[in-house]
Amino acid sequence: MKIVLTFFGACLKAHFISIDVWGARVKRYFMTSAVFLAAALAAFLIVPGAGASDNSLELVTGWQSPPEELLDVLYAPQLPWVWTAPTGEYLLLADPVLHPSLTELAAPMHKLAGIRVNPALNCIHARHGGTSPRLVQVDGGAVTSLDLPEGAEVYGVVFTADGEHFALTVGHSDHLGLWVGSVGGDLIEIEGIALNPLIGIAVRWLPDQERLLVLRIPERGLAPEPPAIPAGPKVVEGAGASARSPYEARNLLRTAHDDDLFDYYCGSEPVIIDPSNGSVNVIGDAAHYYNVEFSPDGEYILVEYLTGPWSHEVAWWRFAREIEVRNAEGGLVVGVTSLPLADDVPAHGVPVGPRSVAWRATAPHELFWVEALDGGNPVAEVPYRDRLMQLGAPFTGEPEEVFRAEYRIKTWQMAWGAEGGTLMLPQYERMRRWFFVWLLDVDEGTARLWYDGDVGDRYGNPGSPVFRQLPNGQRVMRQVGDAVYFSGNGGTEHGDRPFLDLRNLTTGETERLFRCDPDHYEYFKAFAGSDDRFVLRSESSVEVPNYYLTTLGEDIEAAEGEATRAATRVPITRFEDPTPQLREIEKRIVHFERDDGVPLSFHLYLPPGYEEGTPLPTVVHAYPREYSDATTAGQVRGSANRFMRIYGSSHLYFLLQGYAVLNHTAMPMIGDPETTYDTFVPQLVADAEAAVAKAVEMGVADPERIGVIGHSHGALMVANLLAHTDLFRAGIARSGSYNKTNQPFGFQAERRSLFEAMDVYIQLSPTFFADQINEPILIIHGDNDSNPGTLTFQSQVLYEAVRGSGGTARLVLLPFEDHSYRARESLEHVLWEQLRWFNKYLKGDGITTP
Secondary structure: HHHHHHHHHHHHEEEEEEEHOOOOHHHHHHHHHHHHHHHHHHHHHHOOOOOOOOOOOOOOOOOOOOHHHHHHHHHHHHHOOOEEEOOOOEEEEEEEEOOOOOOHHOOOOOOOOOOOEOOOOOEOOOOOOOEEEEEEEOOOOOEEEOOOHHHOOOEEEEEEEOOOEEEEEEEEEOEEEEEEEEOOOOOOEOOOOOEEOOOOEEEEOOOOOOOOOEEOOOOOOOOEEEEEOOOOOOOOOOOOOOOOOOOOOOOOOOOHHHHHHHHHHHOEEEEEOOOOOEEEEEEOOOOOEEEEEEOOOOOOEEEEEEEEOOHHHHHHHHHOOOEEEEOOOOOOEEEEEOOOOOOOOOOOOOOOOOOOEEEEEOOEEEEEEEEOOOOOOOOOOOHHHHHHHEEOOOOOOOOOEEEEEEOOOOOOOOEEEOOOOEEEEEEEEEOOOOEEEEEEOOOOOEOOOOOOOEEEOOOOOEEEOOOOEEEOOOOEEEEOOOOEEEOOOOOOOOOOOOHHHHHHHOOOEOOOOEEEEOOOOOEEEEEEOOOOOEEEEEOOOOOOOEEEEEEEEOOOOOOOOOEEEEEEEEOOOOOOOOOHHHHHHHEEEEEEEOOOOOOEEEEEOOOOOOOOOOOEEEEEEOOOOEEEOHHOOOOOOOOOOOOOOOOOOHHHHHHHHHOOOOEOOEEEEEEOOOOOHHHHHHHHHHHHHHHHHHHOOOOOEEEEEEEEEEEEEHHHHHHHHHHHOOOOOOOEEEEEOOOOHHHHHHHEEEEOOOOOOHHHHOOOOHHHHHHOOOEEEEEEOOOOOOOHHHHEEEEEEEHHHHHHOOOEEEEEEEEOOOOOOOOOHHHHHHHHHHHHHHHHHOOOOOOOOO
């Protein structure tokens, strides 16, 4: 009762404050505050059900299952995971393990500084690998099975640079083990090793490509026992801090016992293992290692480890840390820097001090990193945001500034050229959502803009560099002469057509070597031994995805944007269709316009046996996205030529029950990045009106039988459309956020705080308009949602607000589930709930359960 009353009091306080400051809207907020107070109790005493209405569904409890035809698709065999050797001459395949049981999700789990930890394996909770690993030779397709113990799962694969050997992270019943093999067929387990992958890369090859650097679990005794009673209250304190990113605070440490558990489970010990003789050499004391990496020449080790005390306000990647250089035996050479706890990072900003410290790939032992020049604050007015720094051996001098960037450097996209001092350095301009890619020569001290563009422009996106590994394992851009290979999605108004290009480093001109066939969806996977052979993944709406060895031939005449080289292909794999019943589903990309002329599109899916011109009950699925201009907002996403599979609790299962589905329905929010959400609801309504009008005009959708469904930000969309339009007969909102005032320092691309744009936060929060939701709404949420923006109580409050206002609502809370749903019991039940809801309110099937 104490907890309930505390929450009750918090709601009361929040909404009396609302009365004081919300001026003209005082009547609505005072009225809805009573609903919030009732929701405080409902948050703990909730019983899923429908609102008071003669049209409501009967209350059904207990786990339910959808029809067999849906289960046949849900549990159909999966296509294998594929890892590609660096040379492209071998593929390693494993069959994914999906759909854990609810018992597994309910097993002991610790929330530790941003991680959900499975204490049994010392890895991420409820994560699985793949079974039945096998090697496939690209030339000829020969298959070699890898003999692992029954039930063992492959979690990760790391090849040597020459592709001849590999290390496997293997899940056993009580630990993650290390196995080492060769393409010749040998596979051995390294005895006595339990890997710890929680906060650092657990397995790497040394530069000699013969030995392994491993983070293993040290000798540590039994896990700390929880105290009989808490050591004290949960306390946090702040003074004068700036707002943090709205998406960082999840699964944080809460108690002193949590601190002890983080110490225990996240600590590791770096060792060097020689698979040829099984020797194990410890090169450092146990600590909380974030990064341990040898220099390209193998003489030094870059070490980053976390230091306490552990914060209860941020995740582990914001903890204080030490960055050091050690010698090859693990002895300290120099401390590079000590980074303090980063608990005061501005919203959408970066920490101050060195970030992304790393070895230069093309030098024996040089360190590079980036530092903020704006205090990490993206709204600070400064001439330069970041600078690139360099420090060479013996690492005791002052770091040198190499380059100043006008905009924020995207460190994870930086890439070294294959020769000389070439460094590709991308920047991002926040205000225009624009990217700039610079080419630096860090040896010569030169820098120039290579290319730039709109981040949202799918049609003009140049793709990303293709990489290769040097003999020491370092990754560099793959070049031929003065040109770099690029691969990309190749967006077009007809759907994606992936490509492989050569982009000249000097002129920026491109040569298109390969482009996806218009009737397929194909993309470059990896080069296979030489620059004229590569592995291609190819599929179509009726052809199973398979891998092909593709050889580029002579130059050919081609239209602009098409391939300039002939290509032949030979099959590598011959996977079979696990769900042939889905091949009867028809897919089209449909173009239309919003009333203001903004071009839009959706992917139309039609059920098996559809007769042209027959209006159907229709499900609209979408996810609102932000754009700077109408041109990019209307661009098509995806391809109608993808081989259709249906996974998890997807809305596409409605197709097997006679519904039409509008998928990837464009719901763009267009405007200045600073003020896009000022017009969120009007634009959302305009987008939905245009999509519905087009589907009705085509004779596909029955205007009296259209439903809308969305997940997360899409759930916010659903509730707003039900509150502000009469387009839809019913809606399904999953794992959503319905009151943005609970995220006072921003959400999605909104950068203003609640206190800077209070009315905007309120206007797009459907909880405040719940009395206008007069269509039935099914609200589904994981009962253990760790996403800070979509905590479970958001759905509980919306449910009570709709129900208490006389609307029809049903709330389904899935035990042990996070933001997305994984357990087989949960998936089956969600499919049952969704189908049952729309069968009732779109098809009018009464209350008969499916």
